[in-house]
Amino acid sequence: MARVQFAHRFAALGCALLIGVAAALRFAEHPGYTRLVFDVPGASGAVGQSTAQGLRIVVSGAAPPAEHRQLQTSTGPLTVDTAGQTIQVQAPGHPLKLLTLPAGDGQPFRVVVDVQSSAPAALTPQPLAQACPGVPDTSALPSVPVKLPAGVSGNISFMAAVIDPVTLRPLRVATLHPDALHPMASTFKQLVLWSVLLDVDAGRLKPDQVFEVTPQNRSLESYVPGKRTLLELAKASIQRSENTAADILMRATTPDRVQDLIDQVGTCNTSVLMPTKAYWSVQAGLLKDFNPADLLGVTAPLLTADEPTRRALARKAVAGSLKVDVAKLGPALDRFYKGSYDPRIDWQVENRTTPRELVDLIAHAYLHNGLSAAQNQRYWDLMGLGCCQPDSKAKYPYWGAKSGVDWGLLNLTGLVRTQDGQYVAYAYMNHQSSAHDVLALQAQKPLVTNWIATVVDQLTKAP
Known part of the structure; x- marks a missing residue:
């Protein structure tokens, strides 16, 4: 789980103390932006349109309480008006981002608007990893183009590869900056699990x-x-x-x-x-x-x-x-x-890898892991419980996954087996996203996972 949940909880608590827990609108200050949150019970969706002064949002299925608010924030003065099913946010000269979060886990449907204090800061380039002779070169392989889904930001690197289950060599690939170094967040936990199960086989550790x-x-x-x-x-x-x-x-x-x-x-x-x-x-x-x-x-x-x-x-x-x-x-x-x-x-202190190396590690962890039959089955069963799987998961016999979320960071990794017996390993690594906290990054998981499924389908299509 991501450390940024801790920061977000404190921001939300401070906001509730400041403006009252019954208010439809809450706001919280974050480095570089102010977040506005509208709870709209019963709503089913919301669509935003840019205006000369800010953003106009039309909510479907329900309406927030009518109110007029003028807020003094570190971003600057903001004006919020709600009437019927329309929310107007005025913040002249500031970039605005709209995010909608479906109801769930006891929380109502939410409309979230991030008002940035200025243009986003320039990204720090991810360091490029040195060439590694132990990891397969894919430069001459058939490939499919990578077009990222709308709504993601920051430094994004990606690799997906159809893997030969015998040689573990990639056969077809989709890549975007696959040799950039990224912090792993929680995706390292799948490698810890592999090591633990090897220790179980060796008698150093016991399942019970x-x-x-x-x-x-x-x-x-x-x-x-x-x-x-x-x-x-x-x-x-x-x-x-x-x-x-x-x-x-x-x-x-x-x-x-x-x-x-x-x-x-x-x-x-x-x-x-x-x-x-x-x-x-x-x-x-x-x-x-x-x-x-x-x-x-x-x-x-x-x-x-x-x-x-x-x-x-x-x-x-x-x-x-x-x-x-x-x-x-x-x-x-x-x-x-x-x-x-x-x-x-982040990349100096935290566990780190590149998409290319992580895809190779995932291929080994699932397909050539050195585990006994019992522990190999346990590895596959446990990884099948990980986040995240796409909406179309039912059409794949197996989808193992491990995600990681951290400050401005979203990683999604896994291995897929298709109906015709092909294996695809993938690693999506996003660092320095303009969406910093867990609320925004968790909301991107279904979007990006469904996008990964389309890449898997493209790679495994019959030539």
């Missing part, structure tokens, strides 16, 4: 082995306290993307064994050396070995140093994070994002 969740080993976001078996943790780490479960499993198999497994596949640029609590503790400035006054500088060796040095630094972060009070971690991380945030710190 019990682990206790403690204040020291828990991470941010929701978790189940108390004693839990390895299989319970494995399921939670994939199905719910529980950070605490994944962290406990990663420490059980050890980050070194996870990285050894990755290196054995032949990748050169993929690094998975830290549980979530470790890299968030670094970013939050709570570890003495990583001076927060020069976080960009002191974390650079995690990217640029030789592997023994990077592993040693990661071990320090993992050990130090177990002493961090999680109650202090969330607020400290919020301050980092709203203050000294630099996207370069």
Whole structure:
């Protein structure tokens, strides 16, 4: 689960205290933009149209309460008028973005408008990974063009490939900047699961082995306290993307064994050396070995140093994070994002890969994983519970997936088996999105997953 949920909850709470929980309109300040949220119970949709002064939105199926509001925000003065099924937002000179969120989980239909303080800041280029002889070259393969879905932004890299299940070599591909380096967010958890199941086969770990969740080993976001078996943790780490479960499993198999497994596949640029609590503790400035006054500088060796040095630094972060009070971690991380945030710190500190290398790792994890028949079936079953599958999932015999959401970041990865027995591995990696928080990024998951399904269909079409 994404750390940005923590920040969003605090923003929403502050908003409710400021303007009253009964108001149809709520607003919250974020770095670079102001978010307006309209709860419209019973509504089924909304369509926006730009005007000279801002945005006109027509809601279908219901109407918000009529009101006229003049708001003084850090973005500037805003005017909001609702009458009947029409919402007018006036913010002259400011870019506006409209997002609609369907009702669900006890929440009503929502209309969300982001009013940006100015033109979006220039993106920091993602670093290009060095050529890796252990990862298949696809430059001469048949390919299909990539046209991204409307509504996504930031630095986006993508690769999908039809995989030969015997040689694991790609046969046909769709690529967009596949060698750009990206932070992995929760997509690293599928590699942790692979390592854990190898340890089960080797007798180092047992499926019914019990682990206790403690204040020291828990991470941010929701978790189940108390004693839990390895299989319970494995399921939670994939199905719910529980950070605490994944962290406990990663420490059980050890980050070194996870990285050894990755290196054995032949990748050169993929690094998975830290549980979530470790890299968030670094970013939050709570570890003495990583001076927060020069976080960009002191974390650079995690990217640029030789592997023994990077592993040693990661071990320090993992050990130090177990002493961090999680109650202090969330607020400290919020301050980092709203203050000294630099996207370069993401790919220096967090687990990282490229779409090309992740597609190769996914192909190995599913199709040539070295697991016993029982643990291989367990891997496929658990990954089949992951997010996200498309609306057309029923037409595919199998769709395994793992997503990751973080500050300005959305990753979607997986492996698909088609009716005619073809296998497609894919990795969509979006960093520095103009949609920063979990509310906006989670809403993009169905859009992008359905788009990925169209790419899968194009790749697997009979020539």
